[in-house]
Amino acid sequence: MTVRILGTGSALPQTTVTNDDLSKIMDTSDEWIRTRTGIGTRHLAKEETTASLSVEAACRALENSGVSAQELDFIIVGTVTGDNITPSCACTVQAALGADRAAAFDINAACSGFLFALHTAYAYIHAGIYRTGLIIGAEVLSRIMDWTDRSTCVLFGDGAGAAVVRADETGLLGFEQGSDGEKGVVLSCPGRPNNNPLVSNPTDLRFVHMDGQEVYKFAVTTVPASIARVLEKTKTAPQDVRWFVLHQANVRIIHSVEKRLKAGEEKFPVNLDHCANTSAASVPILLDEMNQKGMLSRGDKIVLSGFGAGLTWGTALLEW
Numbered sequence: 301m302t303v304r305i306l307g308t309g310s311a312l313p314q315t316t317v318t319n320d321d322l323s324k325i326m327d328t329s330d331e332w333i334r335t336r337t338g339i340g341t342r343h344l345a346k347e348e349t350t351a352s353l354s355v356e357a358a359c360r361a362l363e364n365s366g367v368s369a370q371e372l373d374f375i376i377v378g379t380v381t382g383d384n385i386t387p388s389c390a391c392t393v394q395a396a397l398g399a400d401r402a403a404a405f406d407i408n409a410a411c412s413g414f415l416f417a418l419h420t421a422y423a424y425i426h427a428g429i430y431r432t433g434l435i436i437g438a439e440v441l442s443r444i445m446d447w448t449d450r451s452t453c454v455l456f457g458d459g460a461g462a463a464v465v466r467a468d469e470t471g472l473l474g475f476e477q478g479s480d481g482e483k484g485v486v487l488s489c490p491g492r493p494n495n496n497p498l499v500s501n502p503t504d505l506r507f508v509h510m511d512g513q514e515v516y517k518f519a520v521t522t523v524p525a526s527i528a529r530v531l532e533k534t535k536t537a538p539q540d541v542r543w544f545v546l547h548q549a550n551v552r553i554i555h556s557v558e559k560r561l562k563a564g565e566e567k568f569p570v571n572l573d574h575c576a577n578t579s580a581a582s583v584p585i586l587l588d589e590m591n592q593k594g595m596l597s598r599g600d601k602i603v604l605s606g607f608g609a610g611l612t613w614g615t616a617l618l619e620w
């Protein structure tokens with residue numbers, strides 16, 4: 301028994317901010333951002349929260365799958381920007397949906413969060429513990445950006461993507477996930493200052509710090525190797541895969557993976573131009589856009605692959 305995606309949904313904040321908008325408040329340009337990353341516009345949350353975006357995406361996924369909230373056995377949200385330390389974003393989503401049978405919790409695997417949630421769903425379902433679940437990738441990264449650091453803040457956007465999953469004979473055909481905590485320092489966000497009066501507070505560490513070139517090197521080596529391993533394990537040729545839905549961090553990373561796999565550029569959809577990097581939300585948002593456009597047909601083989609802070613990575617091969 302494996303896990304199949306029955307339906308998808310996504311939600312983006314109303315406010316859009318173009319590269320030109322950013323160039324009015326910091327030393328950057330549309331030309332630099334577009335040529336280095338492929339990003340044109342991002343959605344940034346003003347009124348929206350990680351939970352409100354998650355709920356919106358979840359409602360669409362439930363509607364798309366024809367499953368009711370009461371049927372959900374579990375809700376897992378992959379996020380590093382939950383609105384509260386506790387309760388979790390997943391518990392807030394559960395309450396909003398009235399999914400009172402569901403066990404709900406968040407997982408922190410940064411940009412790989414949706415893949416880790418999918419694999420956790422598989423483990424529950426394959427073990428026979430649960431039958432139906434909701435998995436979400438959601439972020440309001442704009443809240444943890446250093447808006448004086450042009451090398452990071454122009455790269456990210458906010459949003460949420462969701463999928464309803466259920467036990468089935470086909471669906472997830474193979475996967476792998478991994479972590480390299482030794483390299484965690486290259487992409488980090490320490491978070492809260494220590495409030496203990498006995499401890500002297502260090503400098504403000506609330507914001508994201510990234511060594512972009514190190515993350516880039518990690519991505520262009522780890523992602524194709526991870527995909528190749530999953531394809532080998534499942535005896536699938538890259539040519540037999542209909543779509544490679546990769547984490548949307550940088551179009552140059554996507555092109556590099558595509559060249560290594562020699563699978564054809566047209567199989568690598570990109571939505572960086574209007575979403576930027578939404579971390580855990582990027583794979584499910586793109587998957588939902590493709591679903592809404594009718595690009596996914598029953599039986600299609602689809603690779604999902606995410607990578608990011610931790611460092612973490614995860615790849616899945618699905619039959620749609």
Ligand code: UT7
Nearest residue numbers: 327328329332336411450451454512513515516549550608
């Ligand atoms: O999902 C999380 C995973 N994160 C990633 O995947 C990010 C991976 N890394 C990258 O995508 C790229 O490394 C970046 C897009 C972050 C940076 O591209 P790069 O080609 O590695 O540029 P760089 O860091 O080498 O910077 C080149 C120049 C520097 O100026 P100098 O030293 O050459 O004069 C930067 O100061 O570009 C400058 N720069 C900018 N210029 C205009 C950095 N940020 C900006 C900016 N606008 N926003």
